[in-house]
Amino acid sequence: MMVPRCGVPDVVNGTRKGTKKHNRKLKSIHGVSHYEFFFPGPLRWPPTKTHLRYRFASSASQVPGTENVRSICAQAFQRWAQVTSFTFEEVPATSSADITIGFHRGAHGDTAPFDGFKGVLAHANPPTGGNFHFDADEKWSANPGPDELDLESVAVHEIGHxxxxxxxLDLPDAIMYPEFSYGIVKRDLTRDDIDGIRALYGLQ
Structure with a gap:
């Protein structure tokens, strides 16, 4: 059975995998870091690029449950801004931007077509690709019921990418864990998420 998840492929033992589920147990030693960077890499924004501009541009229109996506994404960006040196600014769809966010269905111009309801929920490029795509066939919500997805929770995860x-792959509570469930809210960065982003950018 396909588990709802992020569409960014996983890396296991230095090899990038597809959207296969990996069953790995939690490590029992407290204080061990589990965060991961992209391979080969790590990939990061240049040191001079701490203010990132983002815009919205979708090929799918009128996606139910996404009426407040702009304010929801602003909140999701703010969660990362609070623990890094980054600032984020929404700009008009016609402006140049570092990041483009949109809702799409099926094949949508990249190499990772969406698969319809359930399965892959969203995907995003590592730096400095800047594309962040939601699957428009999912049931999105700002306050999810049992069969709906929380927009902000998924946005926080994809912004991490x-x-x-x-x-x-080891910490199910981490924002950067690849699998996600309908009806839950998971918006807060864990210690491991924070340690990972700070280690990537040399922050204390």
């Missing part, structure tokens, strides 16, 4: 974090 945009900044350079890969999947954390």
């Amino acid at each position: 945009l900044l350079g974090l890969d999947h954390d």
Whole structure:
């Protein structure tokens, strides 16, 4: 059975995998870091690029449950801004931007077509690709019911990819864990997410 998840491929033992589920147990030693960076890499924004501009541009229109996507994404960006040196600014769709966010269905111009309801929920490029795509066939919500996805939770995860974090395969509570469930809210960065992004950018 396909598990709802992020569409960014995983890396296991230095090899990038597809959207296969990996069953790995939690490590029992407290204080061990589990965060991952992209391979080969790590990939990061240049030191001079701490103010990132983002815009919205979708090929799918009128996606139910996404009416407040602009304010929701602003909140998601703010969660990362609070623990890094990054600032984020929305700009008009016609402006140049570092990041483009949109809702799409099926094949949508990249090498990772969406698969319809359930399965892959969203995907994003590592730095400095800047593309962040939601699957428009999912049931999105700002306050999800049992069969709906929380927009902000998924946005926080994908922004982690945009900044350079890969999947954390060992910690299900981490924002960067690749699998996600309908009806839950998971918006807060864990200690491992914070340690990972700070290590990537040399922050204390």
